[in-house]
Amino acid sequence: MRSEWIKYAATGAIILLALVFPLLGVKSYYLHVAILGLLHAILALGLNLIAGYTGQLSLAQAAFFGIGSYVSALLMLNVKMSFWLAAPIGACAAALVGILFGLPTLRLKGPYFVISTLGFGEIIRLVFLNWESVTRGPNGLTGIPAPDDVALGFVTLTFDTKTGAYYLVLVTLLAVLALYYNLVYSRIGRALRAIHSDQIAAEVMGINLTFYKVFAFALSAFLSGLAGALYAGYIRFISPDTFTIGEAVNILIMMVLGGMGTIAGPIIGAVSITYLLETMRVFADYRLIIYGLLMFFIILYMPQGLVGVLAMAKDFLAARFPLPISRGTDEPPGQKGAAPVKGEI
Amino acid sequence: MLLECAGLTMRFGGLTAVDAVDLKLEKGQIMGLIGPNGSGKTTFFNMVSGIYKPTAGEVRLSGRNIAGRRPDYVASCGIARTFQNIRLFSGMTVWENVMIGRHCRMRQSILDDILGTARKQAEEKAAQEYLTGLLTLFKMQHMLHEQAKNLPYGKQRELEIIRAMASEPELLLLDEPAAGMNPQETAELIEFIRKLRDMGVTILVVEHDMKLVMNTCDRIAVLNNGRKIAEGSPREIQTNEAVIKAYLGKKVKEGA
Ligand SMILES: Nc1ncnc2c1ncn2[C@@H]1O[C@H](COP(=O)(O)OP(=O)(O)OP(=O)(O)O)[C@@H](O)[C@H]1O
Numbered sequence: 170m171r172s173e174w175i176k177y178a179a180t181g182a183i184i185l186l187a188l189v190f191p192l193l194g195v196k197s198y199y200l201h202v203a204i205l206g207l208l209h210a211i212l213a214l215g216l217n218l219i220a221g222y223t224g225q226l227s228l229a230q231a232a233f234f235g236i237g238s239y240v241s242a243l244l245m246l247n248v249k250m251s252f253w254l255a256a257p258i259g260a261c262a263a264a265l266v267g268i269l270f271g272l273p274t275l276r277l278k279g280p281y282f283v284i285s286t287l288g289f290g291e292i293i294r295l296v297f298l299n300w301e302s303v304t305r306g307p308n309g310l311t312g313i314p315a316p317d318d319v320a321l322g323f324v325t326l327t328f329d330t331k332t333g334a335y336y337l338v339l340v341t342l343l344a345v346l347a348l349y350y351n352l353v354y355s356r357i358g359r360a361l362r363a364i365h366s367d368q369i370a371a372e373v374m375g376i377n378l379t380f381y382k383v384f385a386f387a388l389s390a391f392l393s394g395l396a397g398a399l400y401a402g403y404i405r406f407i408s409p410d411t412f413t414i415g416e417a418v419n420i421l422i423m424m425v426l427g428g429m430g431t432i433a434g435p436i437i438g439a440v441s442i443t444y445l446l447e448t449m450r451v452f453a454d455y456r457l458i459i460y461g462l463l464m465f466f467i468i469l470y471m472p473q474g475l476v477g478v479l480a481m482a483k484d485f486l487a488a489r490f491p492l493p494i495s496r497g498t499d500e501p502p503g504q505k506g507a508a509p510v511k512g513e514i
Numbered sequence: 515m516l517l518e519c520a521g522l523t524m525r526f527g528g529l530t531a532v533d534a535v536d537l538k539l540e541k542g543q544i545m546g547l548i549g550p551n552g553s554g555k556t557t558f559f560n561m562v563s564g565i566y567k568p569t570a571g572e573v574r575l576s577g578r579n580i581a582g583r584r585p586d587y588v589a590s591c592g593i594a595r596t597f598q599n600i601r602l603f604s605g606m607t608v609w610e611n612v613m614i615g616r617h618c619r620m621r622q623s624i625l626d627d628i629l630g631t632a633r634k635q636a637e638e639k640a641a642q643e644y645l646t647g648l649l650t651l652f653k654m655q656h657m658l659h660e661q662a663k664n665l666p667y668g669k670q671r672e673l674e675i676i677r678a679m680a681s682e683p684e685l686l687l688l689d690e691p692a693a694g695m696n697p698q699e700t701a702e703l704i705e706f707i708r709k710l711r712d713m714g715v716t717i718l719v720v721e722h723d724m725k726l727v728m729n730t731c732d733r734i735a736v737l738n739n740g741r742k743i744a745e746g747s748p749r750e751i752q753t754n755e756a757v758i759k760a761y762l763g764k765k766v767k768e769g770a
């Protein structure tokens with residue numbers, strides 16, 4: 170594609186900016202907002218797997234976020250486990266719960282799955298709230314330790330500062346993205362999109378519906394749980410108030426606004442919505458009204474989300490500024506030649 | 515015997531849509547399955563491909579009973595099909611459609627896919643080579659990046675057949691491939707099916723268009739009210755009393 174170079178240039182520039190962001194002398198508060206934005210990017214990418222690609226909307230993502238947080242925090246507090254072990258265990262615990270919950274419910278057709286995730290999310294929140302002997306109920310868990318220092322021979326990385334936490338979350342997000350990209354442009358990604366498009370046809374092509382749906386759901390729970398563990402290690406205090414249906418709706422709006430079924434979309438949506446929620450009182454107070462209007466507007470005028478708008482801008486720019494050496498318009502068939510969704514960047 | 519159906523029966527409540535049908539199909543054969551509307555042809559396909567669980571009876575593929583197994587299992591055993599109402603992945607490209615069609619022939623593991631291992635690359639490359647050949651053979655290689663829903667109607671029907679062929683099936687089930695086609699498109703489809711025959715594919719085709727059936731099929735089976743009322747060569751079927759009665763007794767929408 171002629172316009173691809175803009176995509177690569179923009180991606181490179183954004184990654185570079187993200188890498189030097191803490192070094193630009195930004196106020197500590199904005200670093201905090203950036204950390205929350207990146208964490209939400211992981212959450213929105215997780216939801217995107219099951220909802221954007223597979224077409225099964227889930228409102229349980231805040232619950233998996235909470236499971237990852239609580240499990241890792243409890244392991245660190247009660248058995249003095251290191252964050253580096255507790256975090257993957259927390260993420261795996263969320264994935265396991267996702268499998269157990271998904272196995273029966275993902276077989277449901279129509280709107281029943283999303284309804285069951287709504288109930289599930291509320292049940293998990295009530296468990297955090299009422300299982301006081303373990304979760305300390307509404308008071309939440311305090312005094313969660315920061316991730317241990319990592320000695321790399323000549324330098325020691327510390328994570329009890331905002332800068333340290335920022336880089337930890339950023340590097341995790343980049344690693345997730347590399348694997349996410351592989352997955353989306355592979356047999357698995359094609360199978361998930363086929364299920365989204367037509368379940369019966371997908372099944373007749375040899376795609377095991379239950380397996381792939383549960384797999385996507387478990388992976389989305391894993392990513393949410395991973396974000397939860399990172400959150401606990403950064404914020405050092407967790408309570409049931411964070412893991413509500415309201416948070417699940419936040420994650421949903423981030424994915425939809427950015428562009429579902431794309432890789433860049435959930436990240437763009439997560440960073441922008443987090444920024445608005447954290448910095449604008451009005452936005453936070455009238456959140457639900459604004460979400461309602463946003464949904465209305467997006468569905469009517471920009472079903473591809475912000476990514477769709479960016480893709481149009483990209484094509485516009487590419488038409489104005491073609492590269493002198495064009496790579497030709499037709500790529501050989503292959504995973505990259507077959508761009509999954511129109512407007513993906 | 516590649517396909518052997520014995521006593522295959524499907525009941526929906528009080529209605530017996532397919533009633534104890536026996537059918538045998540040899541490797542390399544093209545068999546037509548015809549019958550008036552509502553005679554149970556699609557239901558028969560749905561049982562063979564695993565979408566419906568038969569009420570009774572057996573479906574044997576090279577001797578192995580697959581009746582009542584899930585569609586994805588049946589697909590991996592080597593049965594591919596198309597649908598009476600086109601079911602392409604409409605928002606996806608031609609290339610993605612055929613790649614998904616090859617899903618059950620690709621052997622990489624989930625980890626291979628996520629980590630992007632050499633094994634994944636090799637599997638993707640092998641699929642690419644096979645599918646490029648297939649698409650070239652059926653003259654669709656210049657449309658790879660076209661979205662399926664943007665193809666002309668006749669091409670959509672052909673793409674559905676190519677997608678089914680992507681898995682190199684032992685048996686191909688075509689449900690009314692010529693439905694909705696104009697005479698020119700039908701003529702092209704006949705050429706298309708002849709090419710498949712030359713490739714040695716075994717085909718069971720449901721079709722109302724008698725020109726297509728008579729020009730492509732080695733044998734024909736006739737269903738009426740869920741029962742098989744005749745089977746034989748195209749010539750035998752054309753003169754069969756019971757068949758003529760079944761068709762003339764009802765109003766038929768086209769062909770015949
Ligand atoms: N899922 C179902 N539930 C109830 N009845 C069904 C179902 N599927 C098919 N039938 C009935 O079974 C009978 C056979 O239908 P089928 O679709 O197999 O016919 P057909 O031979 O394919 O007809 P056509 O030529 O119109 O495609 C019809 O009476 C139909 O109404």
Ligand SMILES: [Mg+2]
Nearest residue numbers: 555556557598
């Ligand atoms: Mg039919």
